[in-house]
Amino acid sequence: xxxxxxxxxxxxxxxxxxxxxxxxxxxxxxxxxxxxxxxxxxxxxxxxxxxxxxxxxxxxxxxxxxxxxxxxxxxxxxxxxxxxxxxxxxxxxxxxxxxxxxxxxxxxxxxxxxxxxxxxxxxxxxxxxxxxxxxxxxxxxxxxxxxxxxxxxxxxxxxxxxxxxxxxxxxxxxxxxxxxxxxxxxxxxxxxxxxxxxxxxxxxxxxxxxxxxxxxxxxxxxxxxxxxxxxxxxxxxxxxxxxxxxxxxxxxxxxxxxxxxxxxxxxxxxxxxxxxxxxxxxxxxxxxxxxxxxxxxxxxxxxxxxxxxxxxxxxxxxxxxxxxxxxxxxxxxxxxxxxxxxxxxxxxxxxxxxxxxxxxxxxxxxxxxxxxxxxxxxxxxxxxxxxxxxxxxxx
Ligand code: LCS
Numbered sequence: 001x002x003x004x005x006x007x008x009x010x011x012x013x014x015x016x017x018x019x020x021x022x023x024x025x026x027x028x029x030x031x032x033x034x035x036x037x038x039x040x041x042x043x044x045x046x047x048x049x050x051x052x053x054x055x056x057x058x059x060x061x062x063x064x065x066x067x068x069x070x071x072x073x074x075x076x077x078x079x080x081x082x083x084x085x086x087x088x089x090x091x092x093x094x095x096x097x098x099x100x101x102x103x104x105x106x107x108x109x110x111x112x113x114x115x116x117x118x119x120x121x122x123x124x125x126x127x128x129x130x131x132x133x134x135x136x137x138x139x140x141x142x143x144x145x146x147x148x149x150x151x152x153x154x155x156x157x158x159x160x161x162x163x164x165x166x167x168x169x170x171x172x173x174x175x176x177x178x179x180x181x182x183x184x185x186x187x188x189x190x191x192x193x194x195x196x197x198x199x200x201x202x203x204x205x206x207x208x209x210x211x212x213x214x215x216x217x218x219x220x221x222x223x224x225x226x227x228x229x230x231x232x233x234x235x236x237x238x239x240x241x242x243x244x245x246x247x248x249x250x251x252x253x254x255x256x257x258x259x260x261x262x263x264x265x266x267x268x269x270x271x272x273x274x275x276x277x278x279x280x281x282x283x284x285x286x287x288x289x290x291x292x293x294x295x296x297x298x299x300x301x302x303x304x305x306x307x308x309x310x311x312x313x314x315x316x317x318x319x320x321x322x323x324x325x326x327x328x329x330x331x332x333x334x335x336x337x338x339x340x341x342x343x344x345x346x347x348x349x350x351x352x353x354x355x356x357x358x359x360x361x362x363x364x365x366x367x368x369x370x371x372x373x374x375x376x377x378x379x380x381x382x383x384x385x386x387x388x389x390x391x392x393x394x395x
Contacts, residue, residue, distance in 0.1 A: 008075065008191060009260045016070025017253075022063075030250040031063045059241060060233075065249040069221075071256060072211075075190040077197050078223035082233055083249055087186065087206025088114050089242030090220030094182055094204055095122065095153070097228075097236045103150035105130040108165050110158035110365040112184070112206075113354040132364070135165050141173050149177075154200075155184045156193075156304075160313045160349040160373040161366040162287040164300040171199030180228075186210070189340075191263045192306045202228060209340030210310075213255040213262050217248045265378050266310025266340075272381040273374070273388070277314055282392045284370065287313040311339060312374045313349075320369035322395055323348060327372065329391035332383060339375035344384055346374050 006014070017028050036055040038044035046052040055061050065083050073081040084090040095118065099105065105119065109132040122128040133144035135154070145152075152174050156165040167183065174181045182202040183195035189210040195203050205211055207219040220242075222232060237243065244252075274291055277283045289301040290308030301308055316323045327335050327346055336345045337352050347353060350369050354362055376384070 011071070011074050012191075012259050013257045015074035016067045028064060028067045028250065028253050030246055032246050033062070034058050058246065059243050060238060062246050062249070064246040064253070065244055068244075068249040068253050068256075071253065072190075072205075072221050073223055075194075075256075075259075076185070076203050076223040077190075077194050078203065079226045080229035081221055081223040082229055082237055083207070083244040083252075084220035084222065084237070085242045085244050085248075086218045087112075087204070087208055087220040088118065089240075090204045090206075090222045091115050091184070092118055093232055093236040093240065093242060094202060094222055095119075095128075095151070096240075097232045098151045098180060098182070099126075099128045100150075101127050102148060103128050104146045104148045106144055106146075106149050106152045107132050108154045108156065108158055108163075109134050110161050110163060110367075111153070111155050112159045112186075113349075113356045115153075115155075115184070116354075116361075117356050135170055138169065138173060141170060145173075145177065145179065149179055152179055152181045153184070154181065155187070157187045157289055157309060157311070158365075159187065160287075160311075160353065160371065162289060162311065162313050163366070164289055164304075166300050167193075167195050167198040167200055167304055171195075171201075175199060187309055187311060187339075188305060189259060189263060191260050192267075192309055193304055196223065198304060201225070207252055208338060210259065210263065210266075211255060211340075212252055213258065213340060213342070214251075215338065215341035215343065217251050217255075219244050219248050219252060262342075262378060263307075263310070266376055267307040269378070269381040269384065270308065270310045270312055270376040273376060273384060274312055276385050276388070277312070280389075280392060282317050282395065284315040284317050287371075310376045312376060313371055314374070315368055315370040316372065316395070318370060318395065320348075320350070323370045323372055326391050326395050329394045330387055331390070332379070332387040333374070339373075341375065342378045344375065344377035344379060346372055349373055 022029050035057050047056045069081040119130045135141050154165050171181050180201040183200045185203045186206045186209050202224040205221045207221045274288050333344045333346050337347045349367050
């Protein structure tokens with residue numbers, strides 16, 4: 001059956017896979033192989049020259065990985081995709097493909113700590129500079145774009161402050177100037193937000209998170225137009241080599257089947273917990289796109305996100321020590337970085353995911369010492385609420 005205009009839930013299960021090409025196996029097979037055999041020396045020559053299709057070596061392509069890439073391209077409404085060994089391998093392959101010495105990268109005001117670390121490295125070693133911008137109006141963005149700006153790099157919601165960037169606005173301004181817009185869509189997954197449909201050019205993920213959903217894989221994905229994906233495939237992926245293993249791709253294909261179901265539950269649980277946290281005197285501020293106190297961001301949320309998502313950041317009344325004391329009192333909720341798993345996880349960004357960001361930069365991003373980030377899992381929300389309630393009582 002030629003699949004036309006199928007809904008997201010259906011594509012998450014079927015896109016990119018044709019069982020007839022794989023001995024009618026219902027589930028995509030795991031091609032756990034490093035290389036492929038050629039019928040003859042001439043065939044090998046033709047495959048290397050690109051004159052004949054087919055696989056040659058698993059750093060350059062693998063059938064299991066290819067199914068994952070086609071499925072992700074479909075879900076993100078892009079033309080093509082490439083899978084990587086980690087989210088950071090995806091980020092670094094994209095940024096090094098788009099820039100050269102002397103270029104400038106304009107970023108949202110707040111990005112994941114290791115992405116910040118990568119930008120420092122690119123600046124120190126290759127003189128590729130960067131700036132952070134609030135991107136909250138056309139005027140502000142036009143002022144922050146420089147003649148040498150080679151790409152705009154956005155997280156929305158931003159890790160961990162949950163601020164939102166208006167993707168349609170940024171894409172429209174960037175398009176006029178021919179600057180590609182890259183969106184790290186890790187916090188939303190394509191179920192909640194599809195930046196390419198809003199005019200952005202490239203989407204990437206730490207697939208370690210919601211795409212996997214089960215906390216057992218580190219991986220990354222990049223989605224874009226065929227030309228860009230082919231460039232990355234032939235340069236910064238092939239030659240730097242941060243490719244995904246076939247087994248991890250297989251686990252991601254399994255995880256993707258339940259993405260819509262999982263996301264609905266993550267979102268429902270997060271909504272319930274936000275309602276509870278809002279009424280608690282020991283909780284100071286809640287950073288959550290669906291929180292009506294977050295007025296300005298709320299309108300952007302309705303414009304570009306299906307639902308507010310499964311992550312909640314909040315600050316505790318008190319000090320860093322109060323926040324840490326609260327974490328230590330939790331019994332069910334685990335203290336761990338990462339997000340998007342079945343288990344609810346809590347972390348302290350200032351000393352964990354964003355510890356590499358210098359304190360003055362952290363404050364500018366809005367990461368205070370009392371800020372906590374909760375990745376709401378799939379447990380019964382009442383049990384999560386009771387755990388948080390008892391921990392708050394003890395501080
Ligand atoms: N982008 C975002 C938004 C992330 O949150 C992360 C990891 C990455 C990229 C990098 O992906 P990785 O290489 O780890 O697959 N974020 C983490 C976090 O918030 N807690 O632990 C890791």
